[in-house]
Amino acid sequence: MFLLSNSPPLRNSPPPPCIPQAEIKSCKTMRDLIQIHAKKIKTGRIRDPFAAAEILQFCALTNHGDLQYARLVFDRMEEPNCFSFNTIIRAFSETNNQSIESLIIFSQMLYNEFVEPNRFTFPSVLKACGNMRRIEEGKQVHCQIIKRGSGLDLDEFIVSNLVRMYAICGLMKDARKLFEKSGVTRKVSVSDGNIVLWNVMIDGYIRIGDFDSARKLFDLMTQRSVVSWNGMIAGYAQNGYFKEALEIFQKMQLENVCPNYVTLVSVLPAISRLGALELGKWVHLYCQRNKIEVDDVLGSALIDMYSKCGSIEMAIQVFERVPRRNPVTWNAIIGGLSVHGLAIDALDYFNKMETEGVKPTDVCYISVLSACSHAGLVDEGRLYFDQMVRIAGLDPRIEHYGCMVDLLGRAGLFEEAEEFISKMPIKPDGVIWKALLGACKMHGNVEMGQRVAKKLMDLAPSDSGSYVALSNIYASLGDWEGVSAVRLMMKEKDIRKNPGCSWIELDGTIHEFLVEDESHPRAREIRLMLQEMSEKLRLNGYKPDTKQVLLNMDEEERESLVFHHSEKIAVAFGLISTKKNAPLQIVKNLRICGDCHSSMKFISRIYNRRIIVRDRNRFHHFENGVCSCMDYW
């Protein structure tokens, strides 16, 4: 309900004196405001432009306001002054998807003979143009600024918003010109207003993917605000430069800059991807010590961090304490349980979510189907897929089809899987065929394996994955001729296997290892540990599995090679660097190999260690000679 006067304002009678401002300042809700507004309409005081402007400001710009109401207040103003125009333009420029209103009102302002846009008008108008990526309108506004003179083009707010507009639209050359013209690059030190300009430029470079230029500017800054740090961290983290994101985050601590809410939400995904649990725990503690509220967004990031860093127990704990849960929060926990192989729990949480009235999203169904597939729950998987389509009315995406093919393939239902693919309304991608190929390898289905590998090779001729998988199928059946043929093909086409890489975090530092890696400062001790491990494992009945080695070498060399796989080096380093019985956590960029998987089982028993390996697809919790995946991965 809008309490707006329907009677036309009396033009000739002067408005009564304005009521004290404190009345509106004490408003806490729209309800309070509406009461005062009604009173002003009744007494005629609304005709005082200052009183009306004050009402407008509350509705348009405060947290408890209502922009729709503000628009009606503005439209009813008989002669809106410059202040009111600026207020409403600013309010719309800051509201998602409504920036166009700012431009419409701005053009009304240009036609209004009683008001002139001023230095407070242009920043918002430029912001609106930037938000909508309307560079043509933006350039026209830029012309207006120059044409009107009065030093508008030197105003720091206008300049920074001009630079922002060009930067956000990707026109970095124009942004750079203005940036350099502003003189900030010539100043010895960066002052509180200039930082904004630098930040805007950094953000612009990151948006166009020019990380070198962004970093150069960042490094040149003699003073930075938390926004400068956040910009670099979020930029790196969202574009896959996880190590760089952590490096900046750590540099930030060294320079005694306090991270804020945005910093933490931005850095957590990088921590998750790298599996840096210690750092993740530090972030969580930092929230608690500095009273940074763990809301649904930060909570989701923490849940994801704990689950991706191997601590599903902590992920559950954070989930239970989050004050409100949105679909992403639910997805984070369900996805976490799923990659840890806790399919039943994942399905329990899914049901809980539905009971609480939260509608599952398509992303959630991906986690649920993936959980079913890893646990071999074929019937449940079929049921959920059906539920998603028929009841939830969601269109399956390629990821859902991928899960289903994986589910059917792992269960050995080859015909059903192939038929499923043939009926897909979307063209199957490489991942779909890889899922089926993986199933062929698992069940030794050479005939289908060859066909699928051929399809994959046509689809992505330079991707080593299909060649490696086909070679592994031959190898698992002892067909060495087949293995050599694939090897020859790879050699002819100069296709190389992606190098495996594993890492382990100790005291907040990430130690990375490649196969046969000797580059670590403690390489000698690691080598001795690997020898000791090899002897102890053999004494306990371990037999090396060298089937998956692609290279042409004799058996002894093959055995040595598999024993120097990156994940084993990481474990050896963990064993010599941590206290007795302490759990070890390893992250690997590819899937764990069969030999490493069986070795980890032995190591967990012989050395009495819990070993958690996160591979490309999921978690393996090794304890007392058993893996949580039950060898089904």
Add this chain to the structure above:
DNA sequence: TTAGGGTTAG
């Protein structure tokens, strides 16, 4: 004024 987030098949 500037940055503004989290979840996703193999």
